[in-house]
Amino acid sequence: MDMEWMRLHLVKxxxxxxxxxxxxxxxxxxxxxxxxxxxxxxxxxxxAVHVRHGLRPEAEAEAERVVDWGRxxxxxxxxxxxxxRGTAASQHLSVEEAARKLRYxxxxxxxxxxxxxxxxxxxxxxxxxxxxxxxxxxxxxxAGLRGMAAxxxxxxxxxxxxxxxPLLGVWRAETEAWCQARGLEPVQDASNADTTYFRNRLxxxxxxxxxxxxxxxxxxLWRTAAVLAAxxxxxxxxVQHAWEDCLIRxxxxxxxxxxxxxxAAPLGVQRGIIRRAVGWLRPGLRDFDFSQVEQAVGLxxxxxxxxGLELTGGLEMRLRYxxxxxxxxxxxxxxxxxxxxxxxxxxxxxxxxxxxLGGGWILAAAAVEEVPQNLGGDPWEAWLDLEQVRLxxxxxxxxxxxxxxxxxxxxHSQKLSDFWVNQRVPREARAxxxxxxxxxxxxxxxGGRTAxxxxxxxxxxxxxxxxxxxxxxxx
Amino acid sequence: MDMEWMRLHLVKxxxxxxxxxxxxxxxxxxxxxxxxxxxxxxxxxxxAVHVRHGLRPEAEAEAERVVDWGRxxxxxxxxxxxxxRGTAASQHLSVEEAARKLRYxxxxxxxxxxxxxxxxxxxxxxxxxxxxxxxxxxxxxxAGLRGMAAxxxxxxxxxxxxxxxPLLGVWRAETEAWCQARGLEPVQDASNADTTYFRNRLxxxxxxxxxxxxxxxxxxLWRTAAVLAAxxxxxxxxVQHAWEDCLIRxxxxxxxxxxxxxxAAPLGVQRGIIRRAVGWLRPGLRDFDFSQVEQAVGLxxxxxxxxGLELTGGLEMRLRYxxxxxxxxxxxxxxxxxxxxxxxxxxxxxxxxxxxLGGGWILAAAAVEEVPQNLGGDPWEAWLDLEQVRLxxxxxxxxxxxxxxxxxxxxHSQKLSDFWVNQRVPREARAxxxxxxxxxxxxxxxGGRTAxxxxxxxxxxxxxxxxxxxxxxxx
Numbered sequence: 001m002d003m004e005w006m007r008l009h010l011v012k013x014x015x016x017x018x019x020x021x022x023x024x025x026x027x028x029x030x031x032x033x034x035x036x037x038x039x040x041x042x043x044x045x046x047x048a049v050h051v052r053h054g055l056r057p058e059a060e061a062e063a064e065r066v067v068d069w070g071r072x073x074x075x076x077x078x079x080x081x082x083x084x085r086g087t088a089a090s091q092h093l094s095v096e097e098a099a100r101k102l103r104y105x106x107x108x109x110x111x112x113x114x115x116x117x118x119x120x121x122x123x124x125x126x127x128x129x130x131x132x133x134x135x136x137x138x139x140x141x142x143a144g145l146r147g148m149a150a151x152x153x154x155x156x157x158x159x160x161x162x163x164x165x166p167l168l169g170v171w172r173a174e175t176e177a178w179c180q181a182r183g184l185e186p187v188q189d190a191s192n193a194d195t196t197y198f199r200n201r202l203x204x205x206x207x208x209x210x211x212x213x214x215x216x217x218x219x220x221l222w223r224t225a226a227v228l229a230a231x232x233x234x235x236x237x238x239v240q241h242a243w244e245d246c247l248i249r250x251x252x253x254x255x256x257x258x259x260x261x262x263x264a265a266p267l268g269v270q271r272g273i274i275r276r277a278v279g280w281l282r283p284g285l286r287d288f289d290f291s292q293v294e295q296a297v298g299l300x301x302x303x304x305x306x307x308g309l310e311l312t313g314g315l316e317m318r319l320r321y322x323x324x325x326x327x328x329x330x331x332x333x334x335x336x337x338x339x340x341x342x343x344x345x346x347x348x349x350x351x352x353x354x355x356x357l358g359g360g361w362i363l364a365a366a367a368v369e370e371v372p373q374n375l376g377g378d379p380w381e382a383w384l385d386l387e388q389v390r391l392x393x394x395x396x397x398x399x400x401x402x403x404x405x406x407x408x409x410x411x412h413s414q415k416l417s418d419f420w421v422n423q424r425v426p427r428e429a430r431a432x433x434x435x436x437x438x439x440x441x442x443x444x445x446x447g448g449r450t451a452x453x454x455x456x457x458x459x460x461x462x463x464x465x466x467x468x469x470x471x472x473x474x475x
Numbered sequence: 476m477d478m479e480w481m482r483l484h485l486v487k488x489x490x491x492x493x494x495x496x497x498x499x500x501x502x503x504x505x506x507x508x509x510x511x512x513x514x515x516x517x518x519x520x521x522x523a524v525h526v527r528h529g530l531r532p533e534a535e536a537e538a539e540r541v542v543d544w545g546r547x548x549x550x551x552x553x554x555x556x557x558x559x560r561g562t563a564a565s566q567h568l569s570v571e572e573a574a575r576k577l578r579y580x581x582x583x584x585x586x587x588x589x590x591x592x593x594x595x596x597x598x599x600x601x602x603x604x605x606x607x608x609x610x611x612x613x614x615x616x617x618a619g620l621r622g623m624a625a626x627x628x629x630x631x632x633x634x635x636x637x638x639x640x641p642l643l644g645v646w647r648a649e650t651e652a653w654c655q656a657r658g659l660e661p662v663q664d665a666s667n668a669d670t671t672y673f674r675n676r677l678x679x680x681x682x683x684x685x686x687x688x689x690x691x692x693x694x695x696l697w698r699t700a701a702v703l704a705a706x707x708x709x710x711x712x713x714v715q716h717a718w719e720d721c722l723i724r725x726x727x728x729x730x731x732x733x734x735x736x737x738x739a740a741p742l743g744v745q746r747g748i749i750r751r752a753v754g755w756l757r758p759g760l761r762d763f764d765f766s767q768v769e770q771a772v773g774l775x776x777x778x779x780x781x782x783g784l785e786l787t788g789g790l791e792m793r794l795r796y797x798x799x800x801x802x803x804x805x806x807x808x809x810x811x812x813x814x815x816x817x818x819x820x821x822x823x824x825x826x827x828x829x830x831x832l833g834g835g836w837i838l839a840a841a842a843v844e845e846v847p848q849n850l851g852g853d854p855w856e857a858w859l860d861l862e863q864v865r866l867x868x869x870x871x872x873x874x875x876x877x878x879x880x881x882x883x884x885x886x887h888s889q890k891l892s893d894f895w896v897n898q899r900v901p902r903e904a905r906a907x908x909x910x911x912x913x914x915x916x917x918x919x920x921x922g923g924r925t926a927x928x929x930x931x932x933x934x935x936x937x938x939x940x941x942x943x944x945x946x947x948x949x950x
Contacts, residue, residue, distance in 0.1 A: 136611070137688050139695025141702040145620075201688075209684065213612050213676070220614025223765045227616040230743035231710045237741070238709045266712070268705035290698045 001034075001170060001178050007042045013150045014164040016118060018044045022164075023116040025107050026050050026077075028066045028187030032122035034175040035167050037182060039120070040073050046120075047076040049110050051103045053084045055095070062187045069184070080106040096197075108157045118162045123148060126172040129221045130202050139290070142232040147225035171218075239272030246273065248378055250280055251470075253328035254337075262300050262324050270297050274317075277326040282313055300324060321379050321423060321447050338425070339363075339380075339446050339468050340432035346396035349436065351386070351464055355395060357434055360471040363395060363446070368465045371456070380469065382436075382444045386462040388454040389438035393464070398435055404442045406449040416442075423448055436466060476509075476645060476653050482517045488625045489639040491593060493519045497639075498591040500582050501525050501552075503537045503662030507597035508544070509650040510642050512657060514595070515548050521595075522551040524585050526578045528559045530570070537662045544659070555581040571672075583632045593637045598623055601647040604696045605677050614765070617707040622700035646693075714747030721748065723853055725755055726945075728803035729812075737775050737799050745772050749792075752801040757788055775799060796854055796898060796922050813900070814838075814855075814921050814943050815907035821871035824911065826861070826939055830870060832909055835946040838870060838921075843940045846931070855944065857911075857919045861937040863929040864913035868939075873910055879917045881924040891917075898923055911941060 010016045024039065026032045026048040039046050050066040052059050063079045070077030088098035107119045128147045135144030152163045167175065179186050210217045246261040255277045262270060274296045278288050289312065296317055299307045308318040314329045327337070341347070341357040349355050354364035371383055403413040420430045425447070436444040444450045446468045456463060485491045499514065501507045501523040514521050525541040527534050538554045545552030563573035582594045603622045610619030627638045642650065654661050685692045721736040730752045737745060749771045753763050764787065771792055774782045783793040789804045802812070816822070816832040824830050829839035846858055878888040895905045900922070911919040919925045921943045931938060 136699070137685065137692065137695070139689075139691070139698050141699065142617075142706055145699070206685075206688065210612065210681075213681065214614075216614070217612065220612070223614050224611070224616065224620070227746065227765065230741065230746060231617055231706070232743075233741055234710050234713045234743040235706045238713060266705065266708055268707075268709040271702070271705060290702065 001038070001174055003038070003042060006038055006166070009150075009169070010039065010042065010044065010166055014118075014120070014166050015151055015162075016044065016120075016164065016166075018042070020117040021045050021047060021114060023107060023111040023114065023119050024048050025103065025119065025121045026066050027122075028062045029122070030176040030179050030186040031124050031127075031167060031172060033069070033184060033186045034170075034178045035120060035122040036069075036075075037073075037184065038166075038178070040075060047078065047110075047114060047116070049107050050077060050079045051106050052079055052081050053099050053102075054081060055084055055099070065187060078110055080110070082106060104157050108161060111161050116161065118151075118164050120164045120166060122167055122175070123165045124167045124170055124172045124175060125222050126203070126218070128168050128225055129207070129218045130199055132221050132225045133202050133206065134199065142228050142235060145225065146229035146232045149229065235268065235272065239269055239276065242269045243273055243276055248323060248380075250277075253281065255280055255326040257324045259300065259319060259322050259324045267297065270300055274300075277317075278311060278315060281315055281326055281328065288312060323379070338429040339434050339470075340429065341395070341397060341434045343397045343431040346394055349393040349395050351391055351393065353392070357395070361434075362469055362471065363434065363436070364467050364469070365393060366465045368463045371463050371465070379447045380467065382446070382450050382466045383456050384443055384450055384454040384464040384466065385456050385460045386464045387460075389443055389464060393443065394437045394439070395434050396437060397432055398430070402442070404445065405452045407452050407455040408449070409452070411452050419445065419448060434468075476513070476649055478513070478517060481513055481641070484625075484644070485514065485517065485519065485641055489593075489595075489641050490626055490637075491519060491595075491639065491641075493517070495592040496520050496522060496589060498582060498586040498589065498594050499523050500578065500594065500596045501541050502597075503541050504597070505650040505654050505661040506599050506602075506642060506647060508659060508661045509645075509653040510595060510597040511544075511550075512548075512659060513641075513653070515550060522553065522585075522589060522591070524582050525552060525554045526581045527554055527556050528574050528577075529556060530559055530574070540662060553585055555585070557581060579632050583636060586636050591636065593626075593639050595639045595641060597642055597650070598640045599642045599645055599647045599650060600697050601678070601693070603643050603700060604682070604693045605674055607696050607700045608677050608681065609674065617703050617710060620700065621704035621707045624704065710743060710747065714744055714751065717744045718748055718751055723798060723855075725752075728756065730755055730801040732799045734775065734794060734797050734799045742772065745775055749775075752792075753786060753790065756790055756801055756803065763787060796900075798854075813904040814909050814945075815904065816870070816872060816909045818872045818906040821869055824868040824870050826866050826868065828867070832870070836909075837944055837946065838909065838911070839942050839944070840868060841940045843938045846938050846940070854922045855942065857921070857925050857941045858931050859918055859925055859929040859939040859941065860931050860935045861939045862935075864918055864939060868918065869912045869914070870909050871912060872907055873905070877917070879920065880927045882927050882930040883924065884927070886927050894920065894923060909943075 011018070016022055022039065022044055024032070024036045024046050026036050028050065036046060036048055048066060048070055050063050052063050067077050067079065069075075082099065082102035084095060084099045084102060087093065087102055088095050091098065091101075093101065104119075107121075110116075111119045132145055132147045135147075138144070148165055148168060150165055150168055152165075153160070155163050157163070176186070207218065214220060242261070242265050246257040246265070248256040248258060250256075257273065257277065262273060265273070271293050274293055275288055292311055295309055296311070299309050299317060299319065302319065308316060311317055311326070316325075316327050316329065318325050318327070339357060339361045340359055341361075347355045347357075349363060349365050352364075352366040354362055356362050367386055368383075398416045402416045404416055404419060405411055405413045406419075419425075420427075420433075425433065434446060435442050436446070438454060441453065442451055443454050444466060446466075486493070491497055497514065497519055499507070499511045499521050501511050503525065511521060511523055523541060523545055525538050527538050542552050542554065544550075557574065557577035559570060559574045559577060562568065562577055563570050566573065566576075568576065579594075582596075585591075586594045607620055607622045610622075613619070623640055623643060625640055625643055627640075628635070630638050632638070651661070682693065689695060717736070717740050721732040721740070723731040723733060725731075732748065732752065737748060740748070746768050749768055750763055767786055770784055771786070774784050774792060774794065777794065783791060786792055786801070791800075791802050791804065793800050793802070814832060814836045815834055816836075822830045822832075824838060824840050827839075827841040829837055831837050842861055843858075873891045877891045879891055879894060880886055880888045881894075895908075900908065909921060910917050911921070913929060916928070917926055918929050919941060921941075
């Protein structure tokens with residue numbers, strides 16, 4: 001192990017400041033011991049946390065060894081006890097899962113208390129390969145096959161502190177050699193405390209078997225992860241841009257995306273956005289099934305707008321008003337999902353001004369001198385020619401047999417009832433749907449078109465900007 | 476197998492026109508026989524090519540079976556003989572490699588002769604999984620892990636005809652069931668003629684072993700490939716954009732990219748561009764080693780401009796004049812790589828006009844009324860204020876002790892010799908380097924800056940556009 005390379009790696013890749021405190025998780029095995037020792041030798045300020053799982057009789061002696069090294073190096077060591085069996089039982093976790101959870105909770109808890117810049121753990125290149133192989137056997141995409149990252153923020157542990165893994169490019173045998181060269185005798189079994197039975201089987205059976213096909217299998221899998229990690233970043237960047245382009249709104253229980261934008265995106269982007277929308281509503285969800293993603297992709301492609309799909313955990317995905325919506329079951333009722341006011345009522349809308357319609361829905365109007373280049377897109381937003389409408393505007397619900405002259409139909413009128421059908425407005429939402437009127441004439445149907453008589457044209461000098469929005473805290 | 480789905484798949488995904496001829500490669504095994512039969516049943520116009528490798532005694536009988544099916548279905552069958560052993564010996568290929576090469580050559584040769592729209596082959600979902608696994612064991616990136624594509628253009632076979640694989644979503648057992656349901660008895664061994672020993676080991680040993688870890692392993696690997704294929708398309712699109720942004724020029728034996736653009740790109744893009752540059756110069760190269768890519772990435776990051784790296788097959792990668800260059804060994808000599816004219820000579824350059832400088836280098840001048848928004852970028856191109864220079868321009872080499880006032884240095888002059896050093900112009904290229912002069916004053920050093928006195932400013936009304944280029948066919 002080249003100490004100069006490692007120092008650079010700690011600073012440049014793991015982004016650690018040598019003079020700020022880093023909390024190191026130390027089981028006492030060769031991996032974590034060498035990580036800790038390397039950081040101490042390279043002049044990094046550290047403190048160690050040893051979590052005593054109390055699962056094996058030798059645990060007490062192991063904790064003492066870690067304390068001894070700390071004393072020798074003049075570094076603070078904290079020993080924490082974890083009730084693994086109790087947690088496993090009460091939270092319905094396997095012993096391995098419970099141990100992992102308690103360990104990271106202890107690490108990040110101490111890191112926060114001490115104001116550490118990061119938590120460092122001793123995962124090696126071998127752990128990386130085993131992780132990649134586990135994801136591969138499960139059938140993961142790039143997010144899994146890229147393996148672990150040298151520095152990770154926004155991870156699953158409560159804290160906002162980064163988790164760093166400086167040894168992902170170092171093989172386990174190298175950490176053992178490093179300890180031996182320093183006369184350090186690591187704890188023997190502790191490194192395996194981190195591994196589930198499945199991981200042990202991969203390490204001791206599957207990897208040696210795969211080596212019969214390619215003796216370099218571990219190096220090759222490690223490289224694959226390294227290549228995929230950088231490529232995954234490109235995919236994520238692309239999906240993020242598309243997400244920003246397509247997102248109308250994400251609020252608790254409800255994500256709304258522009259269907260046309262999503263439909264025009266490449267398959268990989270569509271899949272990424274679907275995963276992201278579901279992840280937004282279900283942050284804990286780990287495995288969102290491939291076949292559900294494919295069904296969701298199929299739904300986006302549908303020309304009609306009546307489609308719907310039941311997703312994992314009762315989430316619904318559906319097409320409405322040129323939107324792809326992902327929605328919680330309890331958000332499906334009409335007042336929350338569609339703009340509604342009391343049927344038969346009428347309110348005055350000044351320009352500028354805003355009126356609450358009930359259920360958290362608010363209709364706002366403003367006079368503007370400039371409009372964005374690209375009108376349209378959001379169906380809950382409209383621009384009218386200010387000089388063609390009578391102020392104040394009036395907002396009311398529709399009347400039986402009422403007609404409307406939508407922009408773009410050459411002045412021909414259409415029955416409101418036909419409009420509801422064409423736009424697939426659910427029957428139960430029609431009576432309360434708000435209509436923006438000039439005097440008594442419909443000027444804009446929110447979610448639909450503006451009227452011909454007040455549409456913006458090249459001669460428009462002043463505009464009315466209308467926007468319907470919903471405050472999710474209400475209603 | 477759902478015939479309606481398959482017909483749609485053939486049209487939409489494989490992009491086949493039912494009324495245009497498709498050439499089907501038919502070994503006679505269940506895979507290729509069912510592909511052929513499905514296409515015939517779905518009303519696609521086909522012709523079959525059976526390649527007789529002559530490696531097994533039963534080959535004659537197998538060919539007759541294919542001819543019989545063709546007669547029964549009223550479809551033309553062509554039987555071609557391939558000298559596999561002879562080709563393997565003379566071209567130093569394994570028997571499997573030689574058979575594969577001759578088979579595709581026969582298919583695409585016949586397809587061209589008959590004016591077919593595509594060649595179709597019967598690779599199944601099982602073949603896909605085996606391919607992914609082979610790539611994985613070799614340590615491939617996404618390009619390998621995504622597996623085969625349902626439709627592929629620009630493949631390794633000479634022709635520009637697409638290669639389609641309609642059965643990649645169909646398992647081998649399904650093709651066998653399909654044949655059985657139609658009373659067709661496929662050839663038994665022929666499907667294995669396609670497989671190398673290594674592939675057979677994967678099929679019969681490794682995959683069953685992996686199924687002990689996950690009984691769904693084949694489906695999972697298939698899905699992984701499907702996910703990665705779409706994600707790979709996103710990565711390729713991103714790399715393509717960056718390639719277009721960074722490319723100064725790609726000519727036989729020499730690829731030149733803007734170093735600053737490449738340096739600012741994400742790691743995945745840098746790797747992709749390096750692979751693409753090497754692929755441009757070495758189209759046949761299959762495995763460009765990961766560690767070489769990483770060294771190349773390291774070279775790009777270097778601040779200095781003197782670095783160089785020997786790549787696969789004698790290619791050189793180097794930093795010069797703010798460029799990252801990939802170059803064939805024989806292109807390294809000065810006259811080919813740098814603009815050169817006879818030292819001490821002088822030629823007249825009219826505007827408009829052009830002069831050859833020798834070695835294939837040509838300097839061209841034009842008076843322009845409009846300039847692109849973004850000047851700069853290509854160091855071999857310059858714009859001067861036409862009213863500040865004396866015409867015709869003169870092109871000559873530098874003189875000992877000569878000075879130059881580069882734009883942007885506040886009118887301060889610099890020694891030409893210092894300029895050579897700063898710009899890292901190789902010593903042997905300095906004496907012959909062409910300088911564009913107004914009367915006797917240096918107006919532009921190609922590859923470097925324009926002079927202060929003739930730089931374009933807000934008051935410039937007419938410009939001289941200068942461009943130095945090289946005709947690779949000469950010199």
